[in-house]
Amino acid sequence: MRKLWVITVFGLLLVGSVVAQGHAGTPIKLGVVAPLSGPGTSYGLGIKQGAEMAVDEINKAGGVAGRQIQLVVVDDASNPGQSVTAMQRLVSQEAVDLVIGGWGSSQVLANMEVSERAGVPYIIVGATNPKITTTKNKWTFRVIQTDSVQAKEVATVGVQVLGLKRIAVLNDSNDYGVGNRDAFLAAMEELKQKPVELQAYNTADKDFTAQLTRIKAATPDGLAIFGTIPGAPAIMNQARDLGLTARFIGTGGLANENLITLAPKASAGTVLTTLFHEDVDAEGKAWAERYTKLYSGGAQPARPVLAAWEYRTVRFVARPCLEKAETDKAKLRECLASWKGTVFGVPTEVYFDQTGQLVQESVLVEVKDGTFAAYKRK
Amino acid sequence: MLWQIVVGGIATGCIYAVVGLGFTLVYRTLRMVNFAQGHVFMAGTFLGLLLATRGHLPALPLLVAVALGAFGVGLMLDRWVFRRLYHDHVVFVVGTIGLGIVLQNAVRLFFPEPVPFPKVFGERVVALGSARFQVSYVWVVVLTVLLVALLHVLFTYTRAGRAMRAVAADPEIAGTVGVRVSQAIGQTFGLSFAVAAVAGVLIGPLYFVSFDMGDMVGLKAFCAAVLGGINSIPGTIAGGILLGLLEALAAGYVSSAYKDLVAFALLILMLAVRPSGILGYETPVKV
Numbered sequence: 001m002r003k004l005w006v007i008t009v010f011g012l013l014l015v016g017s018v019v020a021q022g023h024a025g026t027p028i029k030l031g032v033v034a035p036l037s038g039p040g041t042s043y044g045l046g047i048k049q050g051a052e053m054a055v056d057e058i059n060k061a062g063g064v065a066g067r068q069i070q071l072v073v074v075d076d077a078s079n080p081g082q083s084v085t086a087m088q089r090l091v092s093q094e095a096v097d098l099v100i101g102g103w104g105s106s107q108v109l110a111n112m113e114v115s116e117r118a119g120v121p122y123i124i125v126g127a128t129n130p131k132i133t134t135t136k137n138k139w140t141f142r143v144i145q146t147d148s149v150q151a152k153e154v155a156t157v158g159v160q161v162l163g164l165k166r167i168a169v170l171n172d173s174n175d176y177g178v179g180n181r182d183a184f185l186a187a188m189e190e191l192k193q194k195p196v197e198l199q200a201y202n203t204a205d206k207d208f209t210a211q212l213t214r215i216k217a218a219t220p221d222g223l224a225i226f227g228t229i230p231g232a233p234a235i236m237n238q239a240r241d242l243g244l245t246a247r248f249i250g251t252g253g254l255a256n257e258n259l260i261t262l263a264p265k266a267s268a269g270t271v272l273t274t275l276f277h278e279d280v281d282a283e284g285k286a287w288a289e290r291y292t293k294l295y296s297g298g299a300q301p302a303r304p305v306l307a308a309w310e311y312r313t314v315r316f317v318a319r320p321c322l323e324k325a326e327t328d329k330a331k332l333r334e335c336l337a338s339w340k341g342t343v344f345g346v347p348t349e350v351y352f353d354q355t356g357q358l359v360q361e362s363v364l365v366e367v368k369d370g371t372f373a374a375y376k377r378k
Numbered sequence: 379m380l381w382q383i384v385v386g387g388i389a390t391g392c393i394y395a396v397v398g399l400g401f402t403l404v405y406r407t408l409r410m411v412n413f414a415q416g417h418v419f420m421a422g423t424f425l426g427l428l429l430a431t432r433g434h435l436p437a438l439p440l441l442v443a444v445a446l447g448a449f450g451v452g453l454m455l456d457r458w459v460f461r462r463l464y465h466d467h468v469v470f471v472v473g474t475i476g477l478g479i480v481l482q483n484a485v486r487l488f489f490p491e492p493v494p495f496p497k498v499f500g501e502r503v504v505a506l507g508s509a510r511f512q513v514s515y516v517w518v519v520v521l522t523v524l525l526v527a528l529l530h531v532l533f534t535y536t537r538a539g540r541a542m543r544a545v546a547a548d549p550e551i552a553g554t555v556g557v558r559v560s561q562a563i564g565q566t567f568g569l570s571f572a573v574a575a576v577a578g579v580l581i582g583p584l585y586f587v588s589f590d591m592g593d594m595v596g597l598k599a600f601c602a603a604v605l606g607g608i609n610s611i612p613g614t615i616a617g618g619i620l621l622g623l624l625e626a627l628a629a630g631y632v633s634s635a636y637k638d639l640v641a642f643a644l645l646i647l648m649l650a651v652r653p654s655g656i657l658g659y660e661t662p663v664k665v
Contacts, residue, residue: 038590041491173635200635204594206585209386209511210629210637213379230492230586241503242382243510262494262586 027063027070028327030055030314031096033086033111034103034126038078039203042229042258043103043126046306048073049295050125051100053307054314064322072096076107083107087114096120097327100313104228105129105175112140121333123317125309128252129179133357139329141336141356143313147176150251150273151183153362154224157271158249159191161377164222168197168215168246170208170235171226172253180226180251196220201231208235212242220246228253233263240266247271255305260370270367271375276308276345277363279374283344287311305372312343382509383630384623389515389584391622392522396577397599398606398614399529400570405608406546407566410470415574416596417478422448422575423495423587424485430496437498441521444579445572452571456564478592486589495582514583521580525573526615533611542566594638598625601645607658616657 032051034044055071058064072094076083083104090096091114099115102108103126112132115122116139124132124142128150133142158164169184171177177200188195197218199211212235215223223239223246225232232254239246248270255274260267278288288304291311295302317339325331340351350360365372397419404412426444429435435443455477463473502513533539544552545562553559581595598621606617621641629637648655 037486037490039492039588202635202638204590205637206591207386207390210383210626211634213382213630217379230588234586241510241512258491262492 027068028098028322029070029072029094029096030318031090031094031099031120032071032073032101032310033076033083033090033099034073034101035078035107036073036075039228039230040078040103042256042303043306044075044078046256046303047101047103047125047310049291049303050307050310051314053291053294054311058315058319064319065326067326069322076111078104078107080104080106080110083111084114087111091115091118091120097329098318098322098332099123100310100318101125102127105132105179108132109175112137115139119329121329121336123313123336125313126306127176129175130183131175131179133355135355137356139333141352141358143309143317143358144252144275145273145360145362146357147179147251148183150362151180151226152187153273153364154249154251154271155184155187155191157364157375157377158222158224159188159193162222162247162249162271164247164249165193166196166218166220167193167222167224167249168199168218168220169195169224169226170199170201170211170215171224172203172228172231173200174203176228176253177226180253184224184226195224201227201235203227203231205231206234208238209242212239212244215239215246216242216244220244222247222249224248225250226253229256229258230262233259233261233267236263236266236270255365255372257301257303257305257372260367260372261301264370267367272365272367273362274305274365274372275363276305277365277372277374278304278345280345280347280363284308287344308345312345316341316343379508379630381507382511383626385506385509385511385515387623387626388619389518389622390626391602391619392518393577393581393595393618394599394602394621395615395618396522396525396580397574397595398603398618399611400574401600401603402608402611402614403566403570403573405603407542407549407563408464408470410464410467411600411608412474412567412570413471413596414474414478414481415570415599416592416594417481418448418571418592419574419578419595419599420587420589420592421481421485422571422578423582423591424489424578424589425575426579426582427493427495427587430498435498437517440498441576441579444575448575449568449572452568453564455571456567460567461560478596482589482592489587489589492586492588495585495587497583498579499583512584514580518580518584521576525576529573529611538562538565542569598638598641601641604653604655605644605648607655610655610657610659613655613657617655620656 034047036044055069059068074086074090076086099122102124105127108124108127122140128147130146130148171181197215225235250272254272278285291304292302321332321335325335342349346360350358353359364375366375400415422444429443430440463470499514499517503510504513541557541562544557545559549559602618602621603614607613625640628640
């Protein structure tokens with residue numbers, strides 16, 4: 001009698017485990033790590049919304065290879081230590097098949113080690129430090145441009161198009177700010193110009209009087225700000241209060257609608273490289289309208305600039321590869337490495353180079369009349 | 379440039395001084411440190427934010443409303459929470475750290491990212507020689523002076539103030555001569571919460587406010603209090619202003635990235651050389 005019991009239980013377990021592995025039923029798990037609290041919240045919210053929008057659309061259209069996508073979003077509070085914990089949760093407890101997200105160079109440099117060790121493909125949409133995509137990363141890819149490209153672009157525009165002759169630099173002392181500053185200085189050297197003043201600040205700083213006073217004393221006609229919200233708008237406000245009239249230039253960290261909300265008057269005229277602008281093509285414009293309709297009217301305004309890359313990555317980059325490879329991580333990685341195609345908002349075809357970096361043209365915008373307006377190089 | 383930095387340093391110093399006062403008041407009465415002080419400062423800012431944006435209160439009524447609100451909260455917390463904690467220093471310290479965490483996360487639920495504070499003191503930019511700064515800086519200094527004067531009047535001429543001083547000096551004897559000791563302790567807490575909250579409203583219009591702004595300010599205010607003498611009110615004020623000035627000067631002339639180092643370096647120095655602070659005193663205890 002006892003033997004029968006054991007066999008029955010064993011048999012049930014066996015059958016149960018086979019049934020549980022049935023592919024047609026189980027969802028594909030997509031992980032997103034983003035800041036949903038702390039200074040990076042406004043960026044993280046866009047990333048989360050972009051992911052939700054893309055996953056909803058894919059699931060409604062039948063999913064991927066007959067399977068639904070399950071989205072798992074984890075908050076890293078804009079903190080590198082917590083970002084590592086968040087990524088560990090995604091990779092171990094939630095056992096996601098793919099991670100698309102990541103904001104903040106310091107956070108991503110930390111959390112990508114977890115995904116590399118675990119062998120989970122990770123596509124980054126919100127960190128620009130060049131150290132992230134090198135020949136060492138096997139499982140990590142990135143769709144937004146690095147600082148080396150963005151800072152160089154901004155330096156070229158500043159010197160050759162805006163005609164700035166005395167540029168000062170104020171950068172955050174974290175990986176993002178320092179990466180940008182170094183790339184900018186290298187580009188400036190090629191353009192045969194030296195910055196008139198170099199100052200740094202800590203991410204959590206609120207008062208920039210000391211730095212701005214030194215910068216003002218150097219009488220610049222341009223100020224390159226390499227930082228994110230809320231430092232950048234605070235710097236702009238305080239600079240204008242101090243009587244500094246220099247033109248502001250910057251890179252992707254400034255590409256956030258909150259820049260204009262928090263510094264409505266001071267940010268006017270800023271020229272920066274952004275991640276998305278709806279005027280680049282009609283499809284981009286249509287998407288932006290759909291997205292804004294879906295996500296406005298809530299407690300937070302819609303953030304198309306950050307949602308755009310997350311959406312495009314899920315929809316146009318990850319989806320075709322998930323169709324081919326499903327949850328086989330090695331096959332997924334191979335598919336991503338050889339992926340190429342066109343996405344809206346980028347004028348040319350794009351592909352990942354051998355360091356996992358997506359090669360593309362920059363998009364420049366200027367802050368005009370309270371919004372980001374497309375900026376022509378000529 | 380020097381003038382610009384000095385004015386900024388004095389204004390920040392006033393904030394450290396006022397928040398530091400909260401530490402001093404509680405320490406004098408209980409010989410314990412309330413580590414929630416920085417987070418109370420932050421909560422006061424958000425209370426001010428709500429009252430200013432929803433209630434459209436102008437500057438002075440806003441300050442009074444926030445001060446009264448915080449005083450009430452301080453009284454309540456003493457009655458329901460602190461009273462059970464101050465039989466033991468360690469228990470009290472951990473309890474206040476916990477309170478700080480609760481306050482921080484409660485605010486974080488509703489305000490996860492930095493928000494601007496309404497310019498209740500006006501938007502004018504004042505020029506003093508070659509230095510230019512927002513009119514809010516002037517208000518910070520003026521209102522700090524006013525606050526200190528008010529506190530002086532409270533402690534010297536009012537009954538409640540004298541009761542608090544008596545309890546701070548020796549609660550046992552104070553009780554013997556008819557002072558309601560528990561009431562005085564409660565009022566001390568209320569007062570320390572009120573001054574922190576007022577500091578929060580003063581600093582609000584200068585920078586964006588966020589749920590984590592209490593950490594650094596609380597720590598530096600604590601350093602200011604230790605620097606000036608944690609059992610001396612004029613000492614804390616002097617310590618706060620001195621700290622603000624030194625920090626601003628270091629940021630301007632040495633290195634802006636290491637600004638925070640100044641406060642903590644001074645703290646270590648003071649504790650090593652003169653633990654009772656610049657104007658503090660050691661109260662000898664007879665064994």
